[in-house]
Amino acid sequence: MVRITVLYPNEAGKTFDYDYYVNKHMKLVRDRLGSAIVRTEVDKGVAGGAPGAPAPYVALGHVYCNSIADFQKGMGQHGKEIMGDIPNYTNIQPQIQISEVIG
Amino acid sequence: MVRITVLYPNEAGKTFDYDYYVNKHMKLVRDRLGSAIVRTEVDKGVAGGAPGAPAPYVALGHVYCNSIADFQKGMGQHGKEIMGDIPNYTNIQPQIQISEVIG
Numbered sequence: 225m226v227r228i229t230v231l232y233p234n235e236a237g238k239t240f241d242y243d244y245y246v247n248k249h250m251k252l253v254r255d256r257l258g259s260a261i262v263r264t265e266v267d268k269g270v271a272g273g274a275p276g277a278p279a280p281y282v283a284l285g286h287v288y289c290n291s292i293a294d295f296q297k298g299m300g301q302h303g304k305e306i307m308g309d310i311p312n313y314t315n316i317q318p319q320i321q322i323s324e325v326i327g
Numbered sequence: 328m329v330r331i332t333v334l335y336p337n338e339a340g341k342t343f344d345y346d347y348y349v350n351k352h353m354k355l356v357r358d359r360l361g362s363a364i365v366r367t368e369v370d371k372g373v374a375g376g377a378p379g380a381p382a383p384y385v386a387l388g389h390v391y392c393n394s395i396a397d398f399q400k401g402m403g404q405h406g407k408e409i410m411g412d413i414p415n416y417t418n419i420q421p422q423i424q425i426s427e428v429i430g
Contacts, residue, residue: 227370229387246430266430267330270395273423280422284332292373319383320376327349327369 225262225325226292230285232316234269240282242268244313252309253287257298262288282316292322328365328428329395333388335419337372343385345371347416356390356409360401365391385419395425 232240250264265286269279289295299306310318335343353367368389372382392398402409413421 226373229370231383242429250430264430265428267332267424267426268429269424269426270329271425273425279426280334280424281426284424284426321370321372321383321387322374322376323370323372323382323384323387325368326345326371327353327367 226289226295227323227325228287228289228295229321229323230287231281231319231321232283232285232314233319234279234282235316238282238316239314240316241313242266242283245283245285249306249309249313250285253306256302256306257287257289257295260289260294260298262290264288283314288325295322329392329398330426330428331390331392331398332424332426333390334384334422334424335386335388335417336422337382337385338419341385341419342417343419344416345369345386348386348388352409352412352416353388355412359405359409360390360392360398363392363397363401365393367391386417391428398425 246266250266254261254264267284269282271277271279349369353369357364357367370387372385374380374382
């Protein structure tokens with residue numbers, strides 16, 4: 225199993241529309257990538273590890289796929305539309321991490 | 328549901344023992360925090376988002392709990408032992424993110 229994690233750093237002056245992200249953007253991702261996706265999850269940052277510390281990320285999006293090839297094929301076809309939707313919910317430049325789920 | 332994500336940045340000259348992390352450290356976390364934990368997952372970084380880009384993180388650990396209070400109670404009792412185990416698998420200083428799973 226592969227997880228694509230999209231991380232939105234917590235930076236001053238940035239905005240993030242959680243409702244749009246959960247109900248519109250992630251739905252778009254699932255609709256367009258179809259059977260390449262096993263499931264998606266969305267995290268809303270609450271806190272950091274130290275007492276009183278802010279969350280390093282305002283949000284993380286997780287996309288579980290059976291293979292990197294499946295994900296990349298879907299993004300090759302629909303990546304422009306999916307990436308183009310980002311300004312509709314945030315002005316944060318996300319980090320992208322592709323991982324193998326090993327445990 | 329709450330997710331505690333522990334992120335290990337991909338930095339030059341650092342080491343990470345995936346076998347120890349999956350089979351010893353995460354087992355320790357589950358054993359000590361007991362019923363506070365719903366499940367754990369471990370990601371091994373493979374790549375970044377851009378073609379040829381390295382993974383921003385060598386590993387991410389995910390600990391799903393029913394509540395932040397349950398997690399903090401367990402860490403209050405066992406945090407010293409759990410954090411003290413980190414040098415047994417890495418010399419990376421992890422970031423910690425506490426999130427609410429909203430989607």
